[in-house]
Amino acid sequence: MRKFTFLRKKIQAKDRALQEKLVHHYFDDLQLNQQPEAGENAGFDSKEVYNRIINNIDAMPVKRVGAGKKWMVAASLFAVASLSVLGFYNRIRILDIVSPIAQKQFSTVNGQVASLTLADGTKIWLNGGSKLSYPEAFRGDKREITLTGEAFLDVAHNATKAFIVHTGNIRTQVLGTSFNVKAYPEDSFVKVDVVTGKVGVVSSAAPTVFLTPAQGVTIVKKNHSAIIAKSIDVAALSGWKDGDFIVKNMPLPEVLNAVKHRFNVLIKADANLTKCSISANFTNVSLQNIMKIIAKLVKGKVTPDGTDYQLKGKGC
Structure with a gap:
């Protein structure tokens, strides 16, 4: 037994x-x-x-x-x-x-700044000449939108649902934070600057970059190289949503592009001026005076060209 x-x-x-x-x-x-x-x-x-x-x-x-x-x-x-x-x-x-969820689009023309609130409570401000694609409601464990242009986002916190902003083959991922994204098609870069919280910026050909408040990254589209900046002036970078127009050590091509989206005007500049950088406060300044200030800073001269402008000069 x-x-x-x-x-x-x-x-x-x-x-x-x-x-x-x-x-x-x-x-x-x-x-x-x-x-x-x-x-x-x-x-x-x-x-x-x-x-x-x-x-x-x-x-x-x-x-x-x-x-x-x-x-x-x-x-x-x-x-x-x-x-x-x-x-x-x-x-x-x-x-x-x-039961498919409807996809929506929200866009602004040059010279316009507009805002909207998504289904999860996230608030978004769009700068001029920008477009946002987003779902009517979020389903699953991710909240995904697509951005072309520039936007400031105040993302509603949700620890179980990551918020992802797609800009071409670069995506910015957060849980709940506020940050600025600039990704105009004509720019040679995608720029992300963080105001609050923590942000992860993922490129298909580069390691993920994690950013905390007052930090930013510029990813060059051509080679996907990442340039990280610390102690940035986030108020100056995101002030456009409140009507401010401040540039700090900004390359001239980026400044002219900002003027285009703010005033709906095209400014052509000589190639020798493109290496110049500008710092100025253009808030409540007319377009004509802005052009005069820019010309002086680059040691050049601005002339009207129909409805556009032509910027010439010796350079910096």
């Missing part, structure tokens, strides 16, 4: 080891650790499912249920778990097909 008891215990231990191996193999095949993080309404717990499967298997009487029937029940449990997992991770795709 003792030998039989020992043999039975040995078989049960071996049987349980096989059960655990199969369950682990099942979850490995699903690659649950590689799945995206679930949203706040997520209800699936892989450990709980695992324990439930093992408990159900162990709860079966050894004498009444044969090995074949036992594994048939286990297979059924696996099937149920499989459906639960697949249903959980594909529910967003299914909802997108059955």
